[in-house]
Amino acid sequence: xxxxxxYKVTGMSCEGCAxxxxxxxxxxxxxxxxxxxxxxxxxxxxxxxxxxxxxVGAVERFGFGAxxxxx
Numbered sequence: 672x673x674x675x676x677x678y679k680v681t682g683m684s685c686e687g688c689a690x691x692x693x694x695x696x697x698x699x700x701x702x703x704x705x706x707x708x709x710x711x712x713x714x715x716x717x718x719x720x721x722x723x724x725x726x727v728g729a730v731e732r733f734g735f736g737a738x739x740x741x742x
Contacts, residue, residue, distance in 0.1 A: 676723065678714040678739030680707070680730060688735070695733040699725045714739075 696705035701721030
């Protein structure tokens with residue numbers, strides 16, 4: 672089953688930051704797609720069996736704060 676989750680991301684200030692956050696999310700096994708809403712500080716992830724803690728960890732390793740999934 673494919674699931675969609677949204678994460679709150681802090682520390683993004685430009686499109687380059689958003690691209691790095693997207694790259695971080697896509698590096699997690701099971702993530703099929705990732706989209707970033709820079710203005711809202713949100714990361715939308717789609718995939719199967721992707722661990723929420725792995726997604727948060729990947730974003731944090733790229734230097735940003737992350738929490739979620741959020742409603």
